[in-house]
Amino acid sequence: MTIATLTKPWQAFSYGFLDASAKRELRRKMLKAIAVPGCQMPYASREVPMARGWGTGGLQVTLTLLKPSSVVKVIDQGADDSVNAASIRSFLSKVSGAAETWDTLAATLIQSRHRIPEERLRADQVLVLQVPNPEPLRPVEPNMSVARQMHADADYGRLWLILYEQIVRSGRIMQGASYPALVNGRHVMTPSPIPRWDLPKLHMAQHLTFLSAGREKRLYAVPPFTRVEPLVFSDVPYKVEDHAALTCHRSGVAGYFMNEIPQDGGGSVFELSDSHLGIKAIRRRDGEDVALGATWYENGKMPR
């Protein structure tokens, strides 16, 4: 082995933007992440043409998986058409030739900021969640070496203490997003700032989920059919947001996670957070032949 034999012929552009050595490093770490569900694996986190903190971790995992036959969906808080989602999606397709879609059913690869689609993901789909802070222990232990030791010891008592203090102060658990969850009965992970509504979708799911934090240089995974149990007290059950009775003012659909839109005069109306589900529901209402997939929540309830 010499430098000459390791050197590849000059190319104007690496397919999928990342160079081959970056992809190999990510692949090795992604395999380790699958082997130890919920355990944060360090990785190098290369430069991508986007500021850290805007989804660079998710982007690197997606770029590693991309191939020309991929169909990519990118969502930002449920919306396919926000600037962040549209820019990432067009970048992914530009550097790989992969097709773009807004439809959860058509996608093979879904990169998401802070929502899991309402339609059930299938075994042939991969979900990539962007993670700003991958360390569930950070609020209780800022020293990351000590936090690592706590993960090694499965020493998670202080996370329950946070939840307990919220109950004492406010009468209920106030943790709205990033709700800590025990994965495979061993490691506590933060599921990225998805709402409480979305966390049960990861439990014993059909699909593989990667969670990747580019700024923090760590990634972790939830393989299919893996237990993901939110931390709760035996007498205080896990509660999702109280959105089951809300109706989307545009599509008329009820029973899903909603965005609240304040109105002049103090009231508010609601619309579906999963924007493309809303679009499909409106088209269907208007008589188009549009397929809506099976959803995780049925009539506002997650079947057990």
Add this chain to the structure above:
Amino acid sequence: MTQLAAVPVPDAFEIRTNATFEALMLALSRPGSAHSLPAPGMAGLAETLLDRECQVFCDDPALAEICAGFGAALVPAARADHLFLSLDTPEGLALLEQAPVGSALYPDAGATVIASARLGAGQRLRLTGPGIETFTDIELGDLAPGLWPLRAARCRYPAGFDLFLICEGRVIGLPRSTTIEVL
């Protein structure tokens, strides 16, 4: 905004390694299920995973030369992060026993072990754990009988090694999170 002149097209190397990794990823996330590799044999896995950052042990000298060609350092089994072993012999098992398993503090230091096996014939095994809804039964042959007790002794979750078994053009993954019951 500047546009790329053309739609990027992956070269043969990129197509091969992307497909190999996808097979490895699916195999590891659904333990016991067989997935097709673009090319039979272990060299494709080496090409997909190894470079100058890796420390490799191969008991096959020809494969060791291929791995070294990708820039990986050839090291003794006890220091390797990727091991290519023949697990049908007691000597192979002795080497596997030396494979690093990491620790609860650093689970990522556990090795990736790649070996040949026969799928669909031989010892019946029942797998449970992440990636498996209830349980799955598989049959694996051409492996030394001491392998499964050795794996159970070495893989103290979250420490352990992750096993890829290759049968011609197919691969199955057995991550450390899988519990294997010998039937």
